[in-house]
Amino acid sequence: FDPQRFQRHAGKHFIFAAQYKDVWLRSIRNFILDGANARFPELDGGYLAVKEPGGSVGAGLIMEALPESGMVLLIRDPRDVVASWLDATRKGGWQTRRRGEGGRRTESLAETNPNAFVRRHANAYLQHVGSARRAYEAHGGRKVVVRYEDLRADTLGTMKRMYGELGVSVDEARLAMAVEKHSWENIPEEEKGQGKFYRKATPQAWREDLTRRQVKTVERITAPLLEEFYPTGPAEQQG
Template sequence: MTGVSSAADALRNSRLKEAVMRRPVVWARHWGLKGEDGFVVSYPRSGTTWMRFLLYEALTGLPAEFETLYKAIPYIGRQRGAPTLIPPEGRLIFSHETHPIGARKTTYIVRDPRSVILSHYRFHKRRGEFDGMFEDFFRQFLDGKTNPFGAWDAHVNFWLDSEAGRGGNLHMIKFEDLRRDTAGVLEGVIDFFGRPVDRERIGQAVANNDLEHMREKEDNAPTGDHFARTKNPEIRFVGAGASSGWKEELNPDQIARMARRLGPTLRRLGYQI
């Protein structure tokens, strides 16, 4: 067995074991939800961190930092004690899980998987969780074996077909649109959650959380949660947020394989193949 294959096998096996062991934990994390709680959900590396920074600052008028966000818009399971941010008395909670949450209002952020896979690969390299070749990681990604949340297309379709999705309580946004018109998309999310905010505050939140400021915040962040397991800090947690870099970084065969494997979901979302 080659070193590359060993790296891929180790990643796949660890993710399979983690997915099985965490099922009862994920179920328990959803205890204690209120009907008025709202969710911000995405597949990993699709923009939930950035959206949380934008939302927190726009909704509160307070500076958003990594340490603040862990408590203010927490990951599912850490919501106890989180502040009320949306009417009437709802908290905002973020998640990468595919677990039913009923008809609660949910903003789902989707990103072109051809960009997701590149960001996801760099994230694993940053944390020292994968040291093989990208092609090996590529195959594992398509099979949903690079994280405990499953395949990208299954994740997207779960949420689009969820109770919130069927009932009109799911507000889907594209990461690419968020990059192109940050203020406009953010305003739409805030309106969806029913919290009036003036445009001046929205504009300030956007200005205070652009790429340069986000990287400054990363540099000043405490070494907890995401940053505790960093092995290669020269690889940024806050990426460049590129929308079309995959056209140069993926080879033609990889692009074609992603189109074949993910084509139905890409078309459902309106992405070009």
């Protein structure tokens, strides 16, 4: 949600009008902090990490309301992201099963028109990650960019770098134990694989999962982010 999109068409009485920004931004801040304090009273001045992939379109408002907070911009190759969602929402996929359990219709665009599905989710990636990217640029406090691929290649080293750039002290022994506990290798094999929440954890698996047309669609739509975070050129230039 971006209030500026509506301010052009709204008068001075619009609830998110620019002249009342200090009011509604303070409300956002209180909403987040009051909710956090109610849910995690034991923190007592500690750190609270908010993982919000689905709400990243609001990252700008959240970071502006909490300027003293640190921000982690977690990026993953959009081709792998789209391939993962394509698998999750096909027949038998974990997202499809979840919808079925709730009594909702299980027919998926991933099955009926996979190319349209790829186009839709590439646009969603551009919107969500683009919003998070803009929030990251605007944030004047502590911040760090972390790529999923770097986490997979060197989880402990990447986590140490993240904590360091955020200025957060960490017990390295405890961090190493946490990395080991949650590693891909320690997930039971029966919980991994096609259609499951834990699928591949393999960077560039999109080369096997997407058709050439689908790859080109994702690359065209997400080009601004691909060029910044994965500047190796389109798939056909990579061999």
